[in-house]
Amino acid sequence: MKRLLLIFTLLSLVLSAGAQRNTATVSGYITDSESGETLLGAGVLVADGAKTPTGAVTNVYGYYTLTIPKGSTSLQYSYVGYSGQTVQLNLQRDTTINIILSPSASLEEAVVVAQKDAGIQSTYLGAIDIPLNQIMNTPVVFGEADVLKAIQLMPGVQGGNEGFTGLYVRGGGADENLILLDGVPIYNVDHMLGILSVFQTEAVKKVTLYKGSFPARYGGRVSSIVDIRTNDGNMKETHGSIGVGVLTEKVHLEGPIVKDRLSYSISGRGLHTLLYDPIIRAAMGKGRYGNYFFYDLSGKLTWRLSDKDRFFLAAYSGKDKMGIQFEDDENSALVYEEVDQAPTNYFFRTDMGIGWGNNVASLRWNHIFSSKLFSNTTVAFNQYKMLMHMGLRTQQNNEKTQFDVDYNSGIRDWSAKMDFDYVPTPAHLVKFGAEYTYHTFVPETLTAVMSETINDQTNGEGLNYRSPYESYVGHDIALYAEDDFSIGKHLTVNPGLYASLFIADGKPYFNLQPRLSAKYALDNGLSFKAGYARMAQYVHLLSSFSISLPLDLWVPITKNIKPVTSDQVSAGVYFDGLPGWEFSLEGYWKHIDNLLEYKDGTIVLGNSMGWEDKVEMGQGRAMGLEVLVQKTTGKLTGWVAYTLAKSDRIFPDGSVNLGRRFPYKYDRRHNFNINISYKWGKHVELNAAWIFASGGTTTIPLRRTVVLAPDFIYNPDGNGRSQVLQAADFVEERNNYRLPPSHRLNVGVNFLAGTHWIFNVSVYNLYNNMNPNLVYVDYETAKASDGSYYTQPVMQKVTILPIMPSVSITFKF
């Protein structure tokens, strides 16, 4: 590994030394003229009619670097939604040019650049920049714009449960997505059991989805990477917004502390029930309480120390909490009168609560070593916790009983990371870096305490139980390097390597994860791509329920549970020769090893605490074809996405489905999404999204059978042996039944009043299709033609999200 890196570095130095004599480097930041925000993915193109188009894009920190031949040249700077700029210069040495672009009302496309980090122009397959305006305008449940809901409309991505935020990408599970908030992984991304995600769109600057040939700088999950970058804060003026909707209240504020030097950005969001909690308590009366709420709070400080150094301090805290309390002291008279006893003082109180959430903090430092070398250093803390509590208090005269049960689960990370962007020659963009994460996992701990007192004196020994404290420590070390380079006019290749070492439970796991993607682009806008990626994952989410529950457990690999690995090959054909349009057709095949699945007959919270005993490792495979047609400019924008896909699983040891292959729960053959926005004049925006998905799978018993249990009951007469016969549902195969398809139409209208007010009216599931959120088998009594009665199984579905209108109002200042 070391040898490979050394060779790679030496090669780069040789290449750069040779090129340096005749070339010079232009570098700098591209920012917004009004806010000072860096523009991520903005393009710079050498517009001098060179035979070989040369260009660059800004990285995720808004910095670009471009090495071109010395002499007179013309550089075109552009970004979607902004007026472009052209700079003429006589380049003789390395030069820093910081560009400020102004927002434009024009709806036309930015200048096409030679390279991009995502999209058709990039070398990567399955890499998509999610347009921010689409995130804001996609009509969703309760009218709450949501990052993950917009991603679900992309080809190859399924939402799992209808209307919820789960991401199931190319046959992978919900825990196989690395969701990064400014480079820091977020473990639990859901509020309200998955109806909303934790990301506040007001603070989001850029969202990129990778699901095919992954850049080598990413690792840790096997199915997708969602890279979310947030605003740094307006460096010039104070701005903000206040929004009130059906569900939440939101506030966002950003502005300079020192103009052009130090800025802040703060966002907050909460469910209405959070603010009105005191009213709810008062309304429910003494001894009764029930409420659920969540909140998100995020903040960022950006400090531009110098032209070469920038610091970012960011924090996020979000929590969901549900509480129920019931108190009663009125029944004693009734109870004791019945047995002719004098009424006694009787008190009873029970309270239950569940809380879960993330706390994240990070410190980042961008440093420009030279025009060719840029670095980002990140130190971060990341914690997810869940706590369930149940308490019981009773008192009868002088006898008191107290019982408390607490269940905890969580994960805590400390991490440090360094990333470098290096441009040794015009044809090469090298990224390399290293990362270390110290994980502490606490999958589950249970404590139960009970005590009894009589006349304030302890009675008996009580109960004081604590489950064996099982916390796991994991050391996660990674090195990576990749080079995006051009060969001739048409071919771009991106080879990379991500090497990871994970030490857990005293055992090291080492994985070399090669990445390779290549693009061959013709002059007419037609291009072909192919790629391969190997990924490894060292954490799992044990989830037995079909919706995101706080009871889901994040667990690490151990001595017995190996890392999940995936190998994916993909290929596609793309066309962007028609201005404002992009067409892509992409196919993939993926194999996943060491997948975890609950064994037959287990749940997350059974009677056992040992999660390793409840799961088994197996294999999965997924294949599919994805079509994406996007219109990116003009009054009408949006996309149409279609996916034909298949995925299944097999657990050879026999503890799941008797070792036989079975379809994955979210094996939905066809997925079709249309998402469009139309600007009708200056004051009205119309948005609509139609989503269709073939039914997933579920397990239903197809008949009844009898099971014969080995003898274990006593035999009163002492003769022979008794055996027990019991009727049971006969399940022959897991996921043996395919549910009907689900579909819905969501519509929304934004009314823009001046520059400050936005009124939104939207309807989720306009034609009220009863799509299932939960499906289970029940039994009902039916009458036969001969008048006799029999029981038959029926499938019940619970629809939590029928037609849902919503309104919201936002004030921007």
Added chain:
Amino acid sequence: MKKQLSIIALLLAATGCINKVPIDFGEVTPQLVLNAQLMAEEDEQAIYLSESTLATIKPLQGAEVTVLVDGKPYATAVEADEVEQDNRYASAYRFQGGFPAGSQVKVTAKKGSWDAWAQAEVIPRPVISAVDTLRSMERDIDYSYEVFQVKITFKDLPGNSYYRAGVRANHLITQVGFNGEISEIPVTSELAMSGSKDPVLGGATAGMSIFNLDKTYLAFSDEMFRDQEYTLRLTINSDRLYPFYYVMADFAPSYFLISTSLVPWLESISREEFDYLNALNNLENFGYTAQVIVEPTTLPTNINGGLGFFAVRNRTEAASVALPPVRIDYYYGTEDEQHAGQQ
């Protein structure tokens, strides 16, 4: 915890609309279900037949049931006169017999268009080389109880092997009346064993604790001790040892004297039966019908032309271990009535 999970599920259901999804089951024709767990040693054997439909299960009467050993007719099972109590789902067909190790035992069941069969090889009996017992006292909150530990040592059979172990308790319950009447009632019980982990790793205990996983049928593989000698540790708590109820003689008891001997045993089973018993464990834990919050249990079946499961076990019993008799005083009615011998 299950309560809180159920509350969440209930809340979801309460906040949502519940509708039926039409299920296309196709044509679900009745099917024969054959269940039998025969013992290799000479004994009264039973084969159970049922008729299964989409939603019902009922005894199948009037079938022809034959048993073949190594391809040759061995016995014809005779249907019991009536559907036995506790066996309302199946009709019992009985025969007397035993099977040597290595033989192929086949059962067939025919009625009308149904023609089902199943076959199993009789695995050699495991050899128990030693049995050790240990008595100790344990304390739980405000009472004490005896704990008996039974250790069964045996040599693994060649190849991939699977086993099942347990302890049978033979009780002789002597009922003593106030006037010196005596009645002796023999009671046999197979102790339900369970363990929090694989029994090979953590042993097993008779009875269940709220914090332990139920592995009632105690099937295990030789993966951890292949081709070696192994000692399995079974724990029996006295509070779960004695029968909860038994038939009393027709005189008022003053006290009972329970004499117990423990018979540890070990069976060799097939891989198929190992999977079947694990599936049974799951059904026992969470009920025999499909549930929302439980991963489905795929039920193995090895019946050709039908459903159900067929197995032949070979059991080795160790020498019994006699426990000290236990006296249980019996109180019912007033003290005078007790002395008068009335209820």
